[in-house]
Amino acid sequence: MLQVPFIRENKELVVERLAKRNIDANQMVNDVLSLDEDRRRIQTSLDNILAESNTLSKEIGNLFKSGEAEKANLLKTKSGELKEASKELAESLNDTSEALKELLYKIPNVPNEVVPKGDSDEDNEEIFKEGDIPVLHDEALPHWELAKKYDIIDFELGNKITGAGFPVYKGKGAKLQRALINYFLDKNTEAGYSEFQLPHLVNEASGFGTGQLPDKEGQMYHVGEDNLYLIPTAEVPGTNIFRDVVLNEGDLPIGITGYTPCFRREAGSYGAHVRGLNRLHQFDKVEILRVEHPSKSYNALDGMVNHVKTILQELKLPYRILRLCGGDLGFTSALTYDFEVFSTAQDRWLEVSSVSNFETFQANRLKLRFKNSNGKNELAHTLNGSSLALPRVLAGILENYQTKDGVVIPDVLQGYTGFSIIN
RNA sequence: GGAGAAAUGGCAGAGUGGUCGAAUGCGGCAGUCUUGAAAACUGUUGAGGGUCACACCUCCGGGGGUUCGAAUCCCUCUUUCUCCGCCA
Numbered sequence: 059m060l061q062v063p064f065i066r067e068n069k070e071l072v073v074e075r076l077a078k079r080n081i082d083a084n085q086m087v088n089d090v091l092s093l094d095e096d097r098r099r100i101q102t103s104l105d106n107i108l109a110e111s112n113t114l115s116k117e118i119g120n121l122f123k124s125g126e127a128e129k130a131n132l133l134k135t136k137s138g139e140l141k142e143a144s145k146e147l148a149e150s151l152n153d154t155s156e157a158l159k160e161l162l163y164k165i166p167n168v169p170n171e172v173v174p175k176g177d178s179d180e181d182n183e184e185i186f187k188e189g190d191i192p193v194l195h196d197e198a199l200p201h202w203e204l205a206k207k208y209d210i211i212d213f214e215l216g217n218k219i220t221g222a223g224f225p226v227y228k229g230k231g232a233k234l235q236r237a238l239i240n241y242f243l244d245k246n247t248e249a250g251y252s253e254f255q256l257p258h259l260v261n262e263a264s265g266f267g268t269g270q271l272p273d274k275e276g277q278m279y280h281v282g283e284d285n286l287y288l289i290p291t292a293e294v295p296g297t298n299i300f301r302d303v304v305l306n307e308g309d310l311p312i313g314i315t316g317y318t319p320c321f322r323r324e325a326g327s328y329g330a331h332v333r334g335l336n337r338l339h340q341f342d343k344v345e346i347l348r349v350e351h352p353s354k355s356y357n358a359l360d361g362m363v364n365h366v367k368t369i370l371q372e373l374k375l376p377y378r379i380l381r382l383c384g385g386d387l388g389f390t391s392a393l394t395y396d397f398e399v400f401s402t403a404q405d406r407w408l409e410v411s412s413v414s415n416f417e418t419f420q421a422n423r424l425k426l427r428f429k430n431s432n433g434k435n436e437l438a439h440t441l442n443g444s445s446l447a448l449p450r451v452l453a454g455i456l457e458n459y460q461t462k463d464g465v466v467i468p469d470v471l472q473g474y475t476g477f478s479i480i481n
Numbered sequence: 482g483g484a485g486a487a488a489u490g491g492c493a494g495a496g497u498g499g500u501c502g503a504a505u506g507c508g509g510c511a512g513u514c515u516u517g518a519a520a521a522c523u524g525u526u527g528a529g530g531g532u533c534a535c536a537c538c539u540c541c542g543g544g545g546g547u548u549c550g551a552a553u554c555c556c557u558c559u560u561u562c563u564c565c566g567c568c569a
Binding site: 097098101102104105106108109111112114115116117118119120122123130131133134135136137138140141304306429433435 | 538
């Protein structure tokens with residue numbers, strides 16, 4: 059959620075930057091400013107009435123003490139009138155504040171200067187590319203065929219137990235999955251992130267805190283009886299650690315990592331692009347999160363990008379980094395880099411990580427602040443990224459590492475799997 | 482799931498109708514002393530709104546009510562703790 063004072067002082071900039079997302083924000087911004095003006099005006103009148111009423115109450119108390127009941131009763135009448143007036147104003151203040159909040163919820167984050175304007179993923183900017191695309195043998199298969207051939211992932215069994223998009227990993231498939239999780243967590247903790255195990259269900263307040271609610275309610279699985287939501291990413295429980303928190307400046311930066319399964323309804327998805335592991339309702343992901351001083355958050359973002367790079371380099375997967383254009387940028391993000399692994403057998407790029415700086419957008423809603431050097435509370439910056447999401451990394455490994463004899467396990471993982479080939 | 486107790490500032494913990502945004506202690510910050518540090522002493526120290534700045538307003542778990550006036554009384558929800566039951 060954007061801050062009203064920021065919008066007030068940077069109106070042109072906000073409109074101009076939001077245009078990168080192909081949004082004409084002029085009307086919304088004007089509405090915000092006029093609602094805010096209304097709010098302040100009503101608040102002032104209400105405050106005045108309450109002040110008068112407070113003074114009156116004190117006088118009444120004093121009059122009763124000194125035995126002047128008659129005078130006191132006279133003032134009581136007056137106080138009653140003030141109460142009526144304050145009730146009306148309080149209601150109108152509440153309405154105005156709510157309307158303002160509703161509107162603010164609908165305005166996405168202001169993209170960073172370097173975000174390219176654009177409509178869709180076609181307009182994302184490739185900023186880096188590395189790794190050799192392997193030349194596969196003639197009978198190379200897409201990962202869902204390999205999964206079947208070596209009996210390591212059973213999509214039909216998952217279908218039977220739960221439904222489409224809930225695969226069952228078996229044998230070496232399950233072990234490779236666990237190896238990847240451990241490998242990612244180890245890399246992240248080596249880089250200074252401290253490991254957390256987080257709840258997989260969150261309450262409504264947490265959903266609001268990170269912005270999944272109210273906008274993306276339909277994307278999360280909801281447990282109605284207890285009013286809890288299955289997490290779509292560790293970002294939700296992880297970031298909500300810091301809801302309503304005031305940190306000391308010295309606590310920054312904070313980096314945490316955690317492995318969780320992720321649950322996404324993905325309403326409306328279908329077709330060849332969602333085949334196999336490409337898009338699932340339940341998948342595993344290791345996430346990294348940072349809380350940063352505003353002056354350092356973009357350095358931190360670069361650091362996260364480099365960190366994810368080294369992991370993909372070690373796995374020897376061909377990958378590229380995209381700077382997302384305005385049209386593809388997430389609602390809460392100011393700048394996002396996507397990592398894509400080239401999946402040879404499918405002949406397409408698969409997104410395996412998304413690393414973002416949210417600046418104060420999340421912190422404002424979360425009320426995540428730190429005491430700055432002036433002793434003032436200031437909103438912190440939050441960042442997060444996948445490091446990494448499992449299924450498409452797995453797909454990339456299966457497809458790129460396949461040989462006539464089987465799927466070779468990348469060197470760095472062999473210590474974790476305990477085997478060097480799936481055949 | 483049953484019975485009881487509780488929820489106050491960064492933490493601990495007073496406060497049961499007006500003088501309470503709230504004693505006291507710890508912690509934090511600034512200063513005195515010291516070569517420096519510690520100790521001791523002095524001062525200062527919640528959040529949000531509002532204002533050029535003050536004034537002023539709101540907040541004592543959430544919501545509602547009683548009252549001229551609520552941290553304090555009533556209702557309700559939530560959470561925590563203790564005991565019992567169940568259980569990986």
